[in-house]
Structure formats: structure tokens, C-alpha cells
Amino acid sequence: xxxxxxxxxxxxxxxxxxxxxxxxxxxxxxxxxxxxxxxxxxxxxxxxxxxxxxxxxxxxxxxxxxxxxxxxxxxxxxxxxxxxxxxxxxxxxxxxxxxxxxxxxxxxxxxxxxxxxxxxxxxxxxxxxxxxxxxxxxxxxxxxxxxxxxxxxxxxxxxxxxxxxxxxxxxxxxxxxxxxxxxxxxxxxxxxxxxxxxxxxxxxxxxxxxxxxxxxxxxxxxxxxxxxxxxxxxxxxxxxxxxxxxxxxxxxxxxxxxxxxxxxxxxxxxxxxxxxxxxxxxxxxxxxxxxxxxxxxxxxxxxxxxxxxxxxxxxxxxxxxxxxxxxxxxxxxxxxxxxxxxxxxxxxxxxxxxxxxxxxxxxxxxxxxxxxxxxxxxxxxxxxxxxxxxxxxxxxxxxxxxxxxxxxxxxxxxxxxxxxxxxxxxxxx
Amino acid sequence: xxxxxxxxxxxxxxxxxxxxxxxxxxxxxxxxxxxxxxxxxxxxxxxxxxxxxxxxxxxxxxxxxxxxxxxxxxxxxxxxxxxxxxxxxxxxxxxxxxxxxxxxxxxxxxxxxxxxxxxxxxxxxxxxxxxxxxxxxxxxxxxxxxxxxxxxxxxxxxxxxxxxxxxxxxxxxxxxxxxxxxxxxxxxxxxxxxxxxxxxxxxxxxxxxxxxxxxxxxxxxxxxxxxxxxxxxxxxxxxxxxxxxxxxxxxxxxxxxxxxxxxxxxxxxxxxxxxxxxxx
Numbered sequence: 146x147x148x149x150x151x152x153x154x155x156x157x158x159x160x161x162x163x164x165x166x167x168x169x170x171x172x173x174x175x176x177x178x179x180x181x182x183x184x185x186x187x188x189x190x191x192x193x194x195x196x197x198x199x200x201x202x203x204x205x206x207x208x209x210x211x212x213x214x215x216x217x218x219x220x221x222x223x224x225x226x227x228x229x230x231x232x233x234x235x236x237x238x239x240x241x242x243x244x245x246x247x248x249x250x251x252x253x254x255x256x257x258x259x260x261x262x263x264x265x266x267x268x269x270x271x272x273x274x275x276x277x278x279x280x281x282x283x284x285x286x287x288x289x290x291x292x293x294x295x296x297x298x299x300x301x302x303x304x305x306x307x308x309x310x311x312x313x314x315x316x317x318x319x320x321x322x323x324x325x326x327x328x329x330x331x332x333x334x335x336x337x338x339x340x341x342x343x344x345x346x347x348x349x350x351x352x353x354x355x356x357x358x359x360x361x362x363x364x365x366x367x368x369x370x371x372x373x374x375x376x377x378x379x380x381x382x383x384x385x386x387x388x389x390x391x392x393x394x395x396x397x398x399x400x401x402x403x404x405x406x407x408x409x410x411x412x413x414x415x416x417x418x419x420x421x422x423x424x425x426x427x428x429x430x431x432x433x434x435x436x437x438x439x440x441x442x443x444x445x446x447x448x449x450x451x452x453x454x455x456x457x458x459x460x461x462x463x464x465x466x467x468x469x470x471x472x473x474x475x476x477x478x479x480x481x482x483x484x485x486x487x488x489x490x491x492x493x494x495x496x497x498x499x500x501x502x503x504x505x506x507x508x509x510x511x512x513x514x515x516x517x518x519x520x521x522x523x524x525x526x527x528x529x530x531x532x533x534x535x536x537x538x539x540x541x542x543x544x545x546x547x548x549x550x551x552x553x554x555x556x557x558x559x560x561x562x563x564x565x566x567x568x569x570x571x572x573x574x
Numbered sequence: 575x576x577x578x579x580x581x582x583x584x585x586x587x588x589x590x591x592x593x594x595x596x597x598x599x600x601x602x603x604x605x606x607x608x609x610x611x612x613x614x615x616x617x618x619x620x621x622x623x624x625x626x627x628x629x630x631x632x633x634x635x636x637x638x639x640x641x642x643x644x645x646x647x648x649x650x651x652x653x654x655x656x657x658x659x660x661x662x663x664x665x666x667x668x669x670x671x672x673x674x675x676x677x678x679x680x681x682x683x684x685x686x687x688x689x690x691x692x693x694x695x696x697x698x699x700x701x702x703x704x705x706x707x708x709x710x711x712x713x714x715x716x717x718x719x720x721x722x723x724x725x726x727x728x729x730x731x732x733x734x735x736x737x738x739x740x741x742x743x744x745x746x747x748x749x750x751x752x753x754x755x756x757x758x759x760x761x762x763x764x765x766x767x768x769x770x771x772x773x774x775x776x777x778x779x780x781x782x783x784x785x786x787x788x789x790x791x792x793x794x795x796x797x798x799x800x801x802x803x804x805x806x807x808x809x810x811x812x813x814x815x816x817x818x819x820x821x822x823x824x825x826x827x828x829x830x831x832x833x834x835x836x837x838x839x840x841x842x843x844x845x846x847x848x849x850x851x852x853x854x
Contacts, residue, residue: 352654356679423698462748465697525792531781549838557842
């Protein structure tokens with residue numbers, strides 16, 4: 146039983162930490178892109194000895210691919226390495242399933258040291274993927290923005306519980322963003338299912354590698370993606386109703402809601418401004434075939450101003466919708482047609498508090514309590530409103546030419562007759 | 575009397591001279607204005623010298639910007655959701671063409687259905703007016719082609735409408751239906767975006783700020799102090815950009831039509847004047 150797949154798991158953990166946590170107030174300065182941090186976790190379990198990838202053993206292919214990744218990393222990347230199943234050779238499963246260590250702490254990449262650390266690894270023990278994921282998330286820290294883990298394995302977790310898929314979902318739900326990309330080395334069906342589940346739970350990707358080229362190629366793709374230093378959205382917790390809901394400034398937010406839960410937010414919009422909002426719900430668990438999302442903007446008294454909705458069916462990563470709404474015309478008199486406002490603040494421009502409510506109709510396959518909620522991204526922007534077009538001052542079309550030509554002809558004929566009449570009158574006098 | 579008639583005769587002569595000129599000028603201009611929007615779209619071709627792109631994003635936030643005519647070529651794995659963003663200006667008709675190739679080495683177990691979806695800056699789904707948006711690749715197919723022609727981008731639309739507006743657009747390429755066993759297999763992606771500029775119609779209104787979503791993380795405002803919100807400095811700036819010539823419409827085919835109409839009216843006036851004098 147114990148021997149099972151001594152899979153070698155390489156976890157390559159890429160940490161992107163481009164911004165400090167939520168700024169205190171709406172801040173228009175662009176977030177400074179901080180260097181990426183990468184942690185690599187290598188699972189060195191026995192099945193990696195299998196020589197079935199282009200005639201080479203899985204571990205040697207993985208080691209080579211890893212070396213290439215280390216060479217290709219940008220200089221400002223911060224790298225860490227974690228291994229699992231690397232040290233314990235005994236038969237006690239309880240001990241074997243705790244066998245995961247951080248080999249190189251997350252920090253500025255020392256290429257030679259990283260390669261040396263990897264080169265010495267020999268396929269040994271069990272595959273505690275869940276535990277390794279937890280460890281990796283801890284190594285990455287919770288401060289900062291995007292965190293990325295790339296998991297390479299040839300075998301399924303032999304130590305559940307904890308189920309690695311649940312662990313991944315739970316880690317992703319802990320505040321800052323965590324993405325787990327998975328790579329299966331010559332995977333069988335069980336491994337594929339597990340890695341797919343882990344990837345889906347965190348919004349990561351899954352790939353299978355059947356040859357050394359594919360593995361190298363794929364790792365390169367993932368590293369290139371990690372280079373994209375996009376600031377992570379700010380976490381926010383929506384209210385249960387409009388009153389007391391968080392007041393949002395322009396920017397990107399992330400939140401979670403259970404199926405059939407509603408989350409409320411408020412956005413202050415001045416007269417002559419336009420509110421723009423978009424929401425993307427990303428199902429992180431198996432869902433039933435059909436689903437939908439609804440984003441509504443309402444006035445403080447509950448009157449609906451505008452809604453955005455979308456629905457779909459089948460395989461998807463996100464379901465999105467958006468809306469625009471503009472608060473009155475700048476020139477319009479203040480008295481009439483005023484939208485219900487939360488409170489008038491300041492004399493020069495009146496602020497309307499628009500309530501935004503996000504709801505979804507995703508139906509998870511496993512009817513649990515829905516915890517943690519389904520993650521979604523909310524983008525809020527407030528810009529200058531656009532006025533409706535005025536009647537055009539210029540014309541177009543054959544009818545215009547006909548009318549102008551006809552009017553000209555008529556005017557010419559009238560002018561001619563008038564002139565003749567005037568001359569005749571003048572001559573007789 | 576004879577001397578009186580002379581100006582009119584001259585006018586008639588002038589009209590006879592002017593008419594062919596008018597016709598020569600007006601007809602092509604008018605035809606251009608009328609027919610150009612309906613011009614048939616050719617398949618997009620890469621612009622010469624454009625550097626190929628080998629990246630794709632995996633979400634709206636990480637979408638990789640690509641411009642019209644810039645070829646995209648990358649390796650991906652089946653099941654990836656690939657995102658690119660591209661700009662759309664008023665009057666543009668954008669066509670997206672993608673080709674997926676399946677390397678011979680990887681054996682697939684069944685047919686797969688692929689899809690290219692397009693979203694505007696507010697992540698609202700945009701319709702394709704033509705093109706193979708969700709083709710199915712047979713099990714032994716070596717490649718599959720996808721295409722999408724978008725609606726013409728409007729220069730302005732009511733806030734509650736879903737019309738395409740100037741700003742950022744997102745293209746998302748994914749596989750929507752396949753045997754689960756085929757997930758993760760490698761695939762080569764070729765993508766090209768082409769834009770036909772139909773000329774904007776400034777008379778139809780103008781969007782003050784394009785639909786370009788903010789990428790920065792948001793900030794929760796202090797609930798007690800909404801007045802400090804000042805949601806966007808752009809809003810304040812926009813009010814100040816008025817000029818003396820604001821009332822003059824931007825150049826469009828309407829200028830040509832109206833000018834030609836004016837000339838025609840003047841010529842017709844002179845001709846009409848001459849009619850009343852020529853009989854003697």
C-alpha cells in the first residue's frame with residue numbers, strides 16, 4: 146500500500162506582490178510594480194523513477210525543466226523552493242505524510258544554489274500534496290497581492306485527508322489572491338481529476354506533459370504569465386442590504402458570495418458623472434450546467450436604475466456582466482427629476498449614492514453549505530458623463546441636395562421676376 | 575436691355591461649366607460616404623513589420639493587449655482560457671480570426687467544440703455578426719478555424735443600452751465542450767485581429783470617456799465622509815475643456831453633402847434668375 150506512487154512533485158510557486166494592501170483612501174497614483182517572488186516546490190516521491198517520458202525518468206525530466214525555468218527567470222524575481230516526499234524512506238505513513246520541507250526560502254533568486262538544491266534530490270517517499278500546498282501558501286506569506294503556485298506531479302495525493310482540492314479552495318479564500326497552476330507528468334485519470342480540481346478551485350490552469358519538450362514548453366508559458374505584474378484586486382466584503390454597505394471608490398475589488406446570496410455596495414456618483422460597473426463571477430467548484438449572473442444598480446429607496454445580466458451553460462471560467470448609469474445632466478435644474486440620493490453633501494455638486502447588488506444563479510453540484518462563497522471580481526469606475534448628441538447642424542443625403550437645389554431655383558426665379566417688375570416700374574417712371 | 579441680360583447669360587454659362595465639376599466632385603464623395611460602411615470585410619491580414627506576440631492572459635485583468643494586424647502565436651494547453659484585449663474606436667468594425675492546430679503527437683479521444691467570445695470594456699458580451707464562433711473539431715482534425723466579426727462601434731449610446739462603444743475589448747478563446755480526458759493536451763494558437771475603419775460620425779454623439787476599465791485595486795471610502803470621494807479627477811477636467819469652436823461639428827461626410835448642397839443651391843438660384851430674363 147505504502148509504496149504507491151512515489152511521485153515527484155515540483156511545486157513552482159510564483160509570488161507576485163505588486164502592491165501594498167488596501168490604501169486608506171481613493172488614491173490615483175498607479176501602484177508600483179514590485180518584483181515577482183517565485184517559490185518552487187519539488188515533490189520527490191518514488192514513482193518519479195519511472196522512465197516513461199521519452200525514455201528518461203520523470204525526475205530527470207522534471208529536474209531539467211526546472212533548471213531551464215531557473216535560467217529563464219527575470220532577475221528581480223524572488224524564488225523559493227519546497228519539496229515533499231523527499232526525505233523519509235520509512236514505512237510509517239503518518240510520518241511519511243508530513244514529509245514536506247522548504248528547501249530555499251522565498252527571496253532574491255540565487256540560480257546556482259537553486260540548481261544545486263534540485264540536483265541532489267532523489268525519488269523517495271509519499272505524496273502529501275494538500276500539506277505541501279498549505280506549506281507553500283504559508284511560505285508566500287499573506288501580505289501583498291497575487292500569489293501563484295505551479296504544481297508538477299505524476300501521482301495523486303496519497304495522504305488525504307486533507308483533500309488537496311479542498312485545501313486549495315480554502316487557501317484561495319484566505320484574503321489575498323492565490324492561483325495554483327498544475328502540471329501532470331504522464332497523468333492517469335485520477336491524477337488528472339485531482340489536478341483539474343485544484344486548478345479550478347483557484348482559477349489556475351492544468352496541463353499534461355507527455356514529453357520533455359511539452360514540460361519545458363509549458364513551464365515557460367507559466368513563467369511568462371507570472372511575469373505579468375497585474376495588481377491584485379482589493380478584497381472587500383459586501384453588505385446584506387444597501388444601507389451600511391461598503392462605499393466603493395473606482396478600482397477593482399474581489400469578494401465572495403454563496404449561491405443565491407446577494408452582496409450590496411454603494412458608489413457615490415456626482416451629477417454629470419457616469420457610473421460604470423462590471424462583475425465577473427468565477428465558479429471554483431463543479432457546477433450544474435446552466436448558470437447566470439445579475440448586477441443591478443438601484444437608488445437608495447430600492448428603485449432599479451439599470452441592470453446588467455448574462456447567462457450561459459457549459460464549461461466556463463467566468464461569467465461577466467456590466468452596466469453604465471449616469472446621474473442627470475450637469476445643466477439640468479436641481480428641482481425636478483432628482484434621483485433619490487443618500488445625502489446631499491457639499492453645495493457645488495450633489496452626490497447620489499447608487500447601490501450595486503451582485504447576485505448569481507450558480508448551482509454547485511455538491512449541495513454543501515456553499516462555503517467558502519463563489520469568488521467574484523467587481524470593477525467600479527466613475528467617469529465624466531456623456532451628453533446625448535444634439536441635433537446635427539449639417540445635413541446629408543440626396544433629399545438635402547434636392548431641397549437646397551429646389552429652394553435655390555425658386556429663390557432665383559422669384560428674384561428674377563422681382564427684378565423685372567422693379568425695372569419695369571422704374572422705367573415707366 | 576442687352577447689357578442687362580449679360581450677367582444672367584454669364585451665370586448660365588457658369589452653371590454649365592460648374593455642373594460637371596460639381597458632379598465630378600460630389601458623386602464620388604457621396605458614393606464614398608454611402609457605400610464605405612457597407613464595404614465587404616476581407617479576412618484580416620498581418621500588417622508588415624508587426625512583431626508577433628507569444629503571450630496570452632488568463633483573465634480579464636491579465637489580458638494581453640494586442641493591436642490590429644499584430645499576429646499572435648503561442649503554445650497553450652487544451653482547457654486554457656486565453657484572453658487578449660484590443661482597442662475599438664468609433665466606426666471600427668473588428669474581425670478576429672483564430673486558427674488552432676493540434677500537434678500530431680497528442681492523441682485526442684473525441685470531438686471538441688471551441689469558442690471565441692468577445693466582451694466590451696464593461697465585460698458585457700458582444701455579438702458576432704459573422705464568422706465561425708463555436709466550431710467543432712473532429713477527433714482526427716489537425717486544425718480548426720474560428721472567426722468573429724463584431725458590430726460597428728458606435729460613437730455614443732444610451733447608458734442602458736448594450737451597443738458597442740469606443741474603448742477596450744476583450745477576446746476570449748476557450749474550449750467549451752470536450753471529453754475530459756483531452757484536457758491539458760497541447761494546442762497551438764494563431765490569432766489575428768483586423769480592423770476596418772468606417773469613419774466615425776461625430777454628429778451621433780460622443781462618449782466622454784472610453785470604456786477602459788481601471789486596473790488598479792479599489793479603495794473602500796470612509797463611510798462617514800462621502801464628500802471626499804471625488805470619484806474621478808477626469809470628471810472635473812472634462813467640464814473645463816469647452817472651447818470657442820465647440821459648436822463646430824467635426825469633419826464628416828455631412829460637411830461634403832452640405833457644401834455640395836450649398837453650391838447646388840447657388841447655381842440653381844442663378845439658373846432660376848436667368849430663366850426669367852432669357853425669354854426676351
